Amino acid sequence: MPSTSDQPDPRESVYRERREDAVAAYLGRTPVIYQHDIPLHPLAAHWAAQADDAPQNLFLTGAIGVGKTHTAWQATRLWLDRRIANTGRQPTIQTWRSTRLFDALQPNNHDYDGRTLTAQLQRTDLLYIDDLAAARVSPSGWTQERLYEIFDERYINRRPVLITCDVLPGETEAIVGERVQSRMREMFRGGVLLLEGDDRRKGAAA
Numbered sequence: 001m002p003s004t005s006d007q008p009d010p011r012e013s014v015y016r017e018r019r020e021d022a023v024a025a026y027l028g029r030t031p032v033i034y035q036h037d038i039p040l041h042p043l044a045a046h047w048a049a050q051a052d053d054a055p056q057n058l059f060l061t062g063a064i065g066v067g068k069t070h071t072a073w074q075a076t077r078l079w080l081d082r083r084i085a086n087t088g089r090q091p092t093i094q095t096w097r098s099t100r101l102f103d104a105l106q107p108n109n110h111d112y113d114g115r116t117l118t119a120q121l122q123r124t125d126l127l128y129i130d131d132l133a134a135a136r137v138s139p140s141g142w143t144q145e146r147l148y149e150i151f152d153e154r155y156i157n158r159r160p161v162l163i164t165c166d167v168l169p170g171e172t173e174a175i176v177g178e179r180v181q182s183r184m185r186e187m188f189r190g191g192v193l194l195l196e197g198d199d200r201r202k203g204a205a206a
């Protein structure tokens, strides 16, 4: 008679189905050009795998067009898959372009209730902010205060953040403010990935 350890764990197939459905749904909301797989940098894959020695947070930096956003979408897909495999629970992921995020956090924005949005971004299982330095006008003091609330809550509860940015992590203080910058220094220790290479868009239309 087979031992109980030879029996398939019924939870495994439930988890697998849940993972496949969640990853397919996430792929459906991934921008079209980022849906195909690219060779993922080992540090991004390591972050996504969430092993004990992996960095909690990931800061993808590098020149314009080098592949930061594509890497981020693919890494978050893997992260989602791993998280369900590890916990059996479907996590929430919030993805925001920084420019839209800063707008949404403005007190006079009519599309979002700032308090509700701040709470959502504090609590979501993964917060992915794309192109942090895209806005050439720094966010207002008000927006920086909301960012502080979001980052501080995530920092003290060790909730992961993924950022793409075309400037180095030490150069974002004018955007996020001094207090967020201080927390980011610690949050992204061991999790900064500099992608090197040419602008992949060059020659793409030739």
Ligand SMILES: Nc1ncnc2c1ncn2[C@@H]1O[C@H](COP(=O)(O)OP(=O)(O)OP(=O)(O)O)[C@@H](O)[C@H]1O
Pocket (backbone or CB within 6 Å): 033, 034, 038, 039, 062, 063, 064, 065, 066, 067, 068, 069, 070, 071, 131, 164, 166, 200, 201
């Ligand atoms: N490893 C890769 N192999 C093939 N194509 C890639 C790879 N990485 C990215 N690309 C493609 O290169 C283009 C630019 O990538 P992406 O938008 O990720 O760049 P980026 O670094 O985020 O640029 P920006 O700083 O302007 O936001 C996209 O068409 C993307 O699909």
Ligand SMILES: [Mg+2]
Pocket (backbone or CB within 6 Å): 068, 069, 070, 130, 131, 164
């Ligand atoms: Mg990008």
